[in-house]
Structure formats: C-alpha cells, structure tokens
Amino acid sequence: MAKVSEFIKESYVELTQKVTWPTWGELWNSSILVLVTSLIIAFIIAAMDQGVNAILHQFYKSLT
DSSP states (O other), X not given: OHHHHHHHHHHHHIIXXXXXXXXXXXXXXXXXXXXXXXHHHHXXXXXXXXXXXXXXXXXXXXXX
C-alpha cells in the first residue's frame, strides 16, 4: 500500500511542478487548428465517398 501512496504523491508533484501546461491562448489555437483540420478531412472523405458512389452507380447502371 505504501508503494501506491508514494506513486500518487510522485505523480502529483510531477503534474504540478514538472509538466509544462499550455496557456489558454495556446490551447484555444490548438483547438481551432484541430477543428479546421477535422472539417477539411471530413469534406475530403465525403467528396471521395460521393465520387466512388457515382462511379459505382454508373457501373451498375451499365450492367442492366
């Protein structure tokens, strides 16, 4: 049990004194970057999906 409490104490010290946390401005900028990148990737995947759908639709239409 002593090892567990020592681990918790060391973890607390590391998180409060050794970790460099981002500022709110840095966090906001990173969040916006992730949001914009996710939207771009979503639009690319949607366009690819629509393209493949159109190609397969034409392919199956030509078989009948």
